[in-house]
Amino acid sequence: MTQVRRQARAERTRGALLRGAREVFEERGFLDAKISEICDRAGVAYGSFYTHFADKDAVFAELIDEMLRGLLAVMRAEPLDGDGPEARIARANRAYLRAYQTNARLMAVFEQVATFSPAMRQTYLRAWGIFYDRQERAIRGWQEAGLVPADVDPRTAAVALATMIGRTAYTWFVLDRPHDDGDVEQLTRLYCRAIGI
Amino acid sequence: MTQVRRQARAERTRGALLRGAREVFEERGFLDAKISEICDRAGVAYGSFYTHFADKDAVFAELIDEMLRGLLAVMRAEPLDGDGPEARIARANRAYLRAYQTNARLMAVFEQVATFSPAMRQTYLRAWGIFYDRQERAIRGWQEAGLVPADVDPRTAAVALATMIGRTAYTWFVLDRPHDDGDVEQLTRLYCRAIGI
Amino acid sequence: MTQVRRQARAERTRGALLRGAREVFEERGFLDAKISEICDRAGVAYGSFYTHFADKDAVFAELIDEMLRGLLAVMRAEPLDGDGPEARIARANRAYLRAYQTNARLMAVFEQVATFSPAMRQTYLRAWGIFYDRQERAIRGWQEAGLVPADVDPRTAAVALATMIGRTAYTWFVLDRPHDDGDVEQLTRLYCRAIGI
């Protein structure tokens, strides 16, 4: 029982630390985030941080994993309006942009860290790999169904168009380029036409 | 003449420093670049750095300005094969990707720094603004000539497609995603189709 | 209890640092005092300095506050020989000079720092203000009691005579002007006569 209580307490501390870390990373970016401030926000003693995380990179990695899992969940939950490739593409784009916006501040830090941390770059590449694969499979399927012309290379198209969507999200929600809701449809139209739909 | 000789010496030192800085930034990224190493590479005393640059940010900014100017020059020099929108788009993409590749390592650092330095972010946004504007004008012109459908929004399309090309360059040359020469053509085809050409 | 022990350790470190700082400031003056040397004297790691003090100015300020408090305590403890204004003035002068002498080396640094640090200048002015006020009140009291002529302006006299005593202490104990014990009496006689006693 003491065991259980201890674990519960530890879990609470850990959770507080995670929440504090997210706040601090979002406000200051990775480089200017101080462990001491994370502990302050968590209402936890300075040294306790290291009871739960190996180092600064470790909390960050955990936060990103959590965010990425949430992102996929949100995307899966996105409703499909109508059917056919266009509806699917619209859904994927809408879902991605919505999920990105929700996490924009942490996403910004993710992109930042991927820039100088080899480990985080791997995570970044892996996440993109998943998107690329998924879209490649879809395009390939449409192609086999005769909905997409044969001269489209599914892999290249998937990479380029996922990149377009992904970086547009960054441009809109991190760099704050002005945009409006209609732009999401425009984006989908560009995507569809690009692969000949 | 003495005047000139003096300036010449200073110019030489400054140049050496700039070259050393580029090397070091490319090898280590901005954060791990040490002024002392820059000076070593330049064969110049530590303090001389500060004779020519206010600080680390200042050399970096100068390097980026220089690179950006070079990039535009290279792009202007790219030959046009054939005519019509498709040839123009192909040319722009080819030029951009080639120029990016030439400067890939410094570009990577540019993207990194834009991630945490407000000043560099401004430079970054300004540079992209130029590309967006240029492509928007082109699309608008084709639209007026009846070559591009009316339902394409020139601004949104320009931003999205420039982003696609730009981020693909990063993906290929910085993140080292595999790609081959044919992919450039694929990219151009996607671009053209996306705007209905 | 653990709490107490912890605080006790911190208090010990802090005290060692304070003692080390006093030594170093006294030997080298403020400008040539190095944090590293303070830590060496305290037998403490470099970084520990910053666990206890914000910066060099902060330790110094604390040292000065402590010294000033001690100075007032010593002065209050000075015995009064006889009564009447002359005895009181003699006592005050004796006390001040004795207390100054005890702290002469740190006093010298205080005067030095007050010369270029606005914050320390404030402390300096405040401390003098206390002396001025006290002597002004005394003179005013004697004046009301008919012991001091009406044409003496209590404030001006207090400021000028406190200044005389104060700067004489500096001259004797910091600048090492030769002087002997009888000079204290001379000083008191000058003070008394100056205000017509």
Place this chain on the structure above:
Amino acid sequence: MTQVRRQARAERTRGALLRGAREVFEERGFLDAKISEICDRAGVAYGSFYTHFADKDAVFAELIDEMLRGLLAVMRAEPLDGDGPEARIARANRAYLRAYQTNARLMAVFEQVATFSPAMRQTYLRAWGIFYDRQERAIRGWQEAGLVPADVDPRTAAVALATMIGRTAYTWFVLDRPHDDGDVEQLTRLYCRAIGI
């Protein structure tokens, strides 16, 4: 003739440097005075400073010597109102305070530097020695003439009272303690009474 012209030119440069130095020292104090700023003010090349002065201390010393000479000249020029010891003391005090005020900003720096530079401290002590001696001689004379009681020790009184005047000047003109013109008379009255006049 070239010789002469050269010398004249050098003299001009030197003078400009001296004026620039005074400005900068007065504005920033010794520690924050930069050779480069002195040269800027003088409209002279950076390196030329060392053609005329051995180092920063050297210009400062020269400035102080010049100021001290001027101070004595101003004091000698002060008119004597009436005769007798009181008139002489009034004159000396008036003269000193006036001369101090004229040079207050540089005086402040002089006091500052005397605080950490052994050489400047010597100059400081020497200058005060002159004042002490002069006042000691005067008091001794008046004592021999029966104008001052025998129990006054001329040396101690001279040192203490010169100190009073000198530090009051600092207090008024450097530390900006409020004071008015009548205070000069008060000061003189305190001085006179102190020595029994």
Place this chain on the structure above:
DNA sequence: AATGAATGAGTGTTCATTCAT
């Protein structure tokens, strides 16, 4: 588990002074 004091490596920047023209 929690606490918070202790640790110490790491580096950008300043600026007086020197020196080659």
Place this chain on the structure above:
DNA sequence: AATGAATGAACACTCATTCAT
């Protein structure tokens, strides 16, 4: 004499991480 570029020693401060209670 004048110029101004080159030099390099010197140092405070930060903060992630460790560790004794």
